[in-house]
Amino acid sequence: MAVPTDRRPDRRRLLLPGLLSPEPGLETYWVRAGGLTGVRLAAGDQLTVVDLEGRQVAELTTLRLEGTQQPVLDIAPDGPATVLRALVGRHTRIADPVVAQLVRQGLDPTRLDAARLFGEWSPAGATETFTAQAPGTVVVAAPGGEMRLDAVEANPPSDLLIELRRANRGLVPPPPLPEPLAEPVMDFRVNSATALGYEVKAGQYIQIIDVEGRQCSDFLAFHSHRLQEGLERGLDSTATRYFMGQAYPQPGLHGKFYDQDMQPLIEVVQDTVGRHDTFGLACNAKYYEDMGYPGHVNCTDNFNAELDRYGIAPRAGWPALNLFYNTAFDGHNQLVFDEPWSRPGDYVLLRAGTDLVCGTSACPDDVDPSNGWVPTDVHVRVYDAERKFSMAIAHRVTPEQPAKLTKQTAFHSRTSALTRQFTEYRGYWLPASFDGHGPQEEYWACRERVAVMDLSPLRKFEVLGPDAEALLQYGLTRNIRKLSHGQVVYSAVCNETGGMIDDCTVFRLGDTNFRVVCGDEYTGTWLREQAGRLGLDRVWVKHSTDQMHNIAVQGPASRDALRDLIWTPDTQPAFTDLTWFRFAIGRLRDHNGIPVVVSRTGYSGELGYELWCHPGHGPELWDAVWEAGRPHGMLPLGLDALDMLRIESGLVFAGYDFSDQTDPYEAGIGFTVPLKTKEDDFSGRDALLARKASPQRTLVGLELDGNEPAGHGDCVHVGRFQVGVVTSATRSPVLRKNIALCRIAVEHAEIGTDVEIGKLDGHRKRIPARVVRFPFYDPDKERPRS
Helix, strand or coil: CCCCHHHCCCCCCCCCCCCCCCCCCEEEEEECCCCEEEEEECCCCEEEEEECCCCCCEEEEEEECCCCCCCCCCCCCCEECHHHHHHHHHCCCCCCHHHHHHHHCCCCHHHCEEEEECCCCCCCCEEEEEECCCCEEEEEECCCCCCCCCCCCCCCCCCEEEEEECCCCCCCCCCCCCCCCCCEEEEEEECCCCEEEEEECCCCEEEEEECCCCCCEEEEEEEHHHHHCCCCCEECHHHHHHHHCCCCCCCCCCCEEEECCCCEEEEEEEECCCCCEEEEECCCHHHHHHHCCCCCCCHHHHHHHHHHHHCCCCCCCCEEEEECCEEEECCCCCEEEECCCCCCCCEEEEEECCCEEEEEECCCCCCCHHHCCCCCCEEEEEECCCCCCCCEEEECCCCCCCCEECEECCCHHHHCCCCCCEEEECCEEEECCCCCCCHHHHHHHHHHCCEEEECCCCEEEEEECCCHHHHHHHHCCCCHHHCCCCEEEEEEEECCCCCEEEEEEEEECCCCEEEEEECCCHHHHHHHHHHHHHCCCCCEEEECHHHCEEEEEECCCHHHHHCCCEECCCCCCCHHHCCCCEEEEEEECCCCCCEEEEECCCCCCCCEEEEEECHHHHHHHHHHHHHHHHHHCCEECCHHHHHHHHHHCCCCCECCCECCCCCCCCCCCHHHCCCCCCCCCCCCHHHHHHHHHCCCEEEEEEEECCCCCCCCCCEEEECCEEEEEEEEEEEECCCCEEEEEEEEEHHHCCCCCEEEEEECCCCCEEEEEEEECCCCCCCCCHHHHC
16 A cells, blocks of 8 residues: 555655765865865766855866867866966975876966856855766866955955766766875775784874775784884873873874883874774674674784784784774763764874884774774875974864864964974964963963963954845844944854854944954854845855964053054054054054054953954064064963963853853853844844843852862752852962852852852862852953053
């Protein structure tokens, strides 16, 4: 009997963004701003180019197969291929594998032309579609130059997307390997369900690549010299975790792997996945036997066979560095696992600290999610020790987007000369503290004199067009219509439930030109989505973070230090006339200097300024500020000192003091929600009205008795039951007390209320504390207004 149409079973499929295409035959490729991407086409393939953020020109260059007369696409070039000519002519190594192969085949960049798509008024999401008439190669480029900081209207270059729908959907080509990072000294494939042993020299780099994605790869390493002495010294989980202080090393300060003699063997340099299970046993015969699969091929037996020739004794189960293996301990202390996070082409780059004997496997597990139930190959490349690769971790803004490796800011050449204490922060390397100073000394420099710090990871978005004000009026809680030219305002960004997506500052550059500075890169994506939902088709949200890097100069002497450094034209306020939350567009020293934007804003609770420039001008700006600040006792300031400053000043931090599960009232910034004076609707308004009418939690300050500190996530009790949680905590140098920000039930939020901060299980050890007025330091914010 036929099933009635309205009773058919739900055939929706699991959503696996970035892993499996929901549309058979669909391939997607990204074109970075200022870069290019090449794809190969067969006759009948459909190519769509998408202008993701709008107002971005695309250059389309087609290359026919040798001996073919028919054009690949029905489009004629109308000018030179500027990006392709410049990129191919300038670099010896091309990141795009298709273009790299064309260069190796003798591509002459000086003779290439392109057809231009899109332009000044193309909306976000604009598309152009072509059908291939003949096989060939298409190179899509996203041209773009330096964004002008001294212009009211800015149009930073942005990414493009390529959607390729194959005419022959039955033939799915294997994903291409990423181009080598340099010329390999070894380059080999570890076939599915096998393992290989190999030797590397001290200083060489080992790149282990997941070819098709979701494939675990076990890695072993042994000290070669100790093996020659008859001693087996390999990677040791206990020593490694003890020294690194985390489940597994990651690029940066805590990136080394040790043996049982506490000697470092290898260091992780780059990681495009960031989630692994290290030092679980490589799969072994007993595992499969206990699962009911006797005789199943396994990594341990494969390793035993490969390592025998190096004199390494076999084991029943090898504790291995389990790359790409997705395991964790849940809240009940149970070991759980799921499919790996790795995508096609993801890799880990390691550096040998000494001569090593190594083993790499392509795990054969096909009876559980370890390899997504389909074991595939692993690829290994080894690079010469003379090469230098920067430390990097990968991030994705959304699951569909490509990974972005950690970058250095425009000021890294200057800060790295002052410290080695760098930490990864939102996709960039920032100093945690500075050698020869330390957090306390840096803190006092800001409180008493002047300090300078790098805040370039702040995300910047140019919001442009006739509908720009309407979009921000809806997307932010503040009343943007009241914002004047040259003014800055601090705002919350809320979803429809009133939960905070982000906080931000908004600069008004003109009637239709705004700059949003925030913490989360997704905020720009969300604003773009709201514009589409509201039908605001004359607004562009353009990502400009890589066009504007910034330093903060904070402290009571900051105005004096910068007084003679910032020149502004007559059409802008003089630097010394800038009032709190105002900005000016000017230049360094005089009208011939580099363009800068200076705002009287900061994150320290002191009088201070932020200086914004193009990354190409970063070293010059730092040098000028450093020289100007020297007579005033300026010091550099790291993230550790900044945390003390901002907690004392009651300034909230994403992921600690707020998230999409907390509203602005619960985050202590209810002043950013003008429900009475903002008549226009905005995202989350109805929910915030209800939340304000019936508040459940609020943010308060706590002073702790004694000298034992609180920590983020500590429970807060009144009697037996928990009434709150510590969101941020520090030792306040100026108050000489331990203090904390706490989200607490409103019934216990009155100033003077005694509470206890729970340690251990929350009951056996408690720290007495009381609710106090906050901000703890300068509660009336008189100092930054001075």
